[in-house]
Amino acid sequence: MNSPLTLDTIVIGAGLTGLTVGHHLLKDPNHKFTILEKEERAGGQIRTLKKDGFTFESGPTSGIISTSEVADLFEDFPNLLNLATPLAKRRMILKGQEFHPLPSGLISAITTTLFSTKDKIRILGEPFRAKGTDPNESIGHLVKRRLGESYFHYAVDPFIGGIYAGDPEKLVTRHALPKLYALEANHGSFIKGAIALMKKKKTEDEKKITKAIFSSHEGLSTLTSALSDEFLKANSLKLGALNIEVRFREDLQLWQVTFYVKGEKEELFSRNLITTIG
Structure with missing residues (x-):
């Protein structure tokens, strides 16, 4: 049997955690990965809405710079950081x-x-x-x-x-x-x-x-959108990936992930698997 085309990593979930993982992986140009998301949008619980000149958050409204990883993330997107008074x-x-x-x-x-x-x-x-x-x-x-x-x-x-x-x-x-x-x-x-x-x-x-308490200019969705745009340009993010099934193939020593996008079945193999969903 021929070896299947293999990724280094598959990330399941394109909420902030999955997007941040992908952002880190993207820094290595030789690391091949894909993020799978069942929704037609990235961001998970983070969703910013705008109406009549007002900005609303349907999920979290702010965060705290409580780890160095959060600080590092905003070093890559300095124009988005909005610190609270x-x-x-x-x-x-x-x-x-x-x-x-x-x-x-x-x-x-x-x-x-x-x-x-x-x-x-x-x-x-x-x-x-x-x-x-x-x-x-x-x-x-x-x-x-x-x-x-x-x-x-x-x-x-x-x-x-x-x-x-x-x-x-x-x-x-x-x-x-x-x-x-x-x-x-x-x-x-x-x-x-x-x-x-x-x-x-x-x-x-x-x-x-x-x-420090922070948000993102124009809402937290600007942060998740900036992250997801990176992967869409690199063709490393699949939205609308439904019925995701995961199993470890002992014969190949690889993770096999199957899913459907617009009714079409797709299959990926990877050496590593990261899931951010419960």
């Missing part, structure tokens, strides 16, 4: 019938009425509390155990709701918030872990992590 750091939490600013430092954390006096005192013992033993502990259970009920209700719950639109009582910490999980797992405490990280000398990549 410092006022965006002021977050308001509804408690009862009033909005309260989320504490941003030690003094405001002590004086805020968001957290109960009991929990403010209890947090002093956080560095000495025993580590959890359940690797699948939920965010809600972890925060209540280490910090207290009020920290969960008026800090963590709104934060998780804004990011995941999910229930922190069900989300597993090590998957949803791996950095928070690592503070306790590696240092025994949130406070001890935070202090250790402050003392650690930052690498050049870590210095890029500004935690």
